[in-house]
Amino acid sequence: MSLTFYAAPMSTASITEAVLAELGIDCDRIDLDLSAGDTKKPEYLKINPNGKVPTIVHDGTAIWESSAITMYLGELFGVDAKLYPAPGPQRGEAMKWIAWSNVTLAESAGRLFVSLPPEMQGDPATNATELEKVTSEQKSEIAMERAKADIADCFNILNIGLEGRSFLIGEYSLADTHLQGLVGWIASMNVDLTPFPNVTEWLQRCYQRPAIAKLMAGW
């Protein structure tokens, strides 16, 4: 089997990096330089026409969108590893949280990110092309407050979802691996998690996973 992983440090690709680490999958990793426009080069656009990371190429087939990658790798390699449920209701629950991460939570998080002052946006190379297009409305105090309110609504949903559970679907799964990356990024944007104790405790449990702890130590 051949698996190539197109990545960039401290980007959405970190979610896929964590998924691959949990699964213990060996791959050829190619780091792209976002500031050099590597994701917009014709040869990369042939693999991922969105011009973004992550992408994986598995036995010749390109899969992009981190949520699709998590579910794809989960289906293929996660069931035997007890990190992804077999088809059925639990699989549905895992997919629900993975899709929600990228569609609902990431939408609010993206609005918060672009509203922040540059010194809080980390490496300016990450998301450089999106940041170029940001309007003054998107950068306003109002936009920031709206995004924070929407994130709080999402975290409330997550807090309720985690009530009485150690992890999203009971036992640890790649749904947790996926979502913890996004929640960690949101927390790094000075979003207070203390009103959501189940989320705070769950995040700490995720950070104690050996694969995640090892990755984070290297960042």
Ligand SMILES: N[C@@H](CCC(=O)N[C@@H](CS)C(=O)NCC(=O)O)C(=O)O
């Ligand atoms: N929805 C996509 C988002 C991917 C994304 O936004 N990637 C950013 C890095 S965090 C990127 O590659 N940006 C390239 C650029 O802006 O030039 C996913 O989940 O895979």
